[in-house]
Amino acid sequence: MKNIIKGNAYVVGDSVDTDVIIPARFLTSDNADELAAHCMEDLDKDFSKKVKKGDIIVAGDNFGCGSSREHAPIAIKASGISAVIAKSFARIFLRNCINIGLMVFVCDMKKDARAGDEITIDMRKGEIINARAKKIYKVKPVPEFIKKIVSFGGLLNYAVQRGR
């Protein structure tokens, strides 16, 4: 696993729900690229065009609330987003991210963030840097149990490698 993630911020507000991340009308597919083409469409119809590989979503409270559809983190990951940082995450969404290996960080940094800001996540130090805002934030530490799943590369790899 890399220790530094660098990318440009795509900033959203509070309670971004899984219905806007990937609306139900696209849920007859679980193909990652098809889902990515419609990611965030109901919030920002140009999201899939705007977003560049490596970009980082910076969000407020309760990111990913609503439905349990794993299609939501799959769509985000396949759009090229390298990590999601939020003040808080809705529980099922967070679980799904851990399970599929989309990097998520709990950190309250949205209030100073602007679209396009260069964000550096230093996982070893547990810090996030916003260069333009000249701010350094601490990331909420990840529980050991979760670290183990992530280090195996997701839940199912953990299951298989543990020898079922």
Place this chain on the structure above:
Amino acid sequence: MNYVENILSHASGRKSVSAGEYIEARCDTVLMNDVTGPLAVKEFLKRGKKIKNPGSVVIVCDHFTPNKDIKSAENVKFLRDFARKQKIRFFEIGNGGVEHVILPEKGIVKPGDVVIGADSHTCTYGALGAFSTGVGSTDVAFAMLMGKIWFMVPEVMEFVYSGKKGKFITGKDLILLTIGKIGVNGANYKAMKFAGTVISALSMDERFTMCNMAIEAGGKAGFVVPDKKTADYVKGRPGRKARNFADGPSAQTFKMDISAVKPLVASPHLPDKVGPAARLNKVKIDQAVIGSCTNGRISDFAQAAKIMKGRKISAGLRCIILPGSQEVYAEAMKKGYIETFLKAGCVIAPPTCGPCLGGHMGILAGGETAISTTNRNFVGRMGAVSSRVYLASPYTAAASAVRGRIISPEQL
């Protein structure tokens, strides 16, 4: 230990567990549907051949059924074939309905069970005193491989309701009141316990409604400690016996006197934007939806029928009735509710999720407004991005359908 900790210590084979601990627990029931199932099964098949505990796995196809297009038909076919091969329970249209209505009906969930489902409203079964929570497709694949699942033991947030329930006040109003008070992430990661004299007197159907919407406050689970009403509900249904667990103190307690509460509505676009229905009389509606895993049970239709009896829905409005299951549908026919709805000008859909998630059978056009007994009013939830959904009880939705504007049933 409290009720949740007792269930989870039993399911994880530990002497004791406490809030904040990570555990692996046995699952009595593992649920998936036609949206989350295909992904779970594909992930499972990459790594395994046979389900560890086939008796625990249940597939219900309800979101896009009767299938709305070729893709959804292919998904259901894929799940049906998988179910046959693995010899697991599969609910087809004609013997099923909406997952969270049929699992308790068929006796699949019992008090004291641990249930996971790749559907966020799996929290519904807490009404039976199960520890029941929504997860993702990968979790279901894991549970099929391993026969268990990881949890963080949640803290319990207790809500104690007292006072005299006003006319037309239902479980839906109580849960909207609660979500309005604590907000859409007010119970994030926590198990919401519903208690007090009001809950003791509440019907099982309305307890299902309340637990169903725990997730709308971010709750991991919602539950009512089993009592005589729970035992009566379970009696005579097939399946496992109930397991009894003791309760203990909760981390937080909120007390609410509900005597002055009037029928409530959640306005777009979050379930915590709650206020009295009577203050929304200016809102004109194009469609009313009565049904879903929140309010698609027999007493919900009894309430709606009481309002609609001898009345007609407002000209130019569409009212869609969605029985939650075949059993509910049959019962509603027998009791004459279906006839009441037909005479009032409603259309009766088959048991399906349909418009609840903007799937099919009642999608809103741009700029349209609906009042609905479902659980979510997010942007675009029932159709076009510019459409709007107001959440309410069956009484309030039916009264509003009659008037053509949002009203409190008291105003009819």
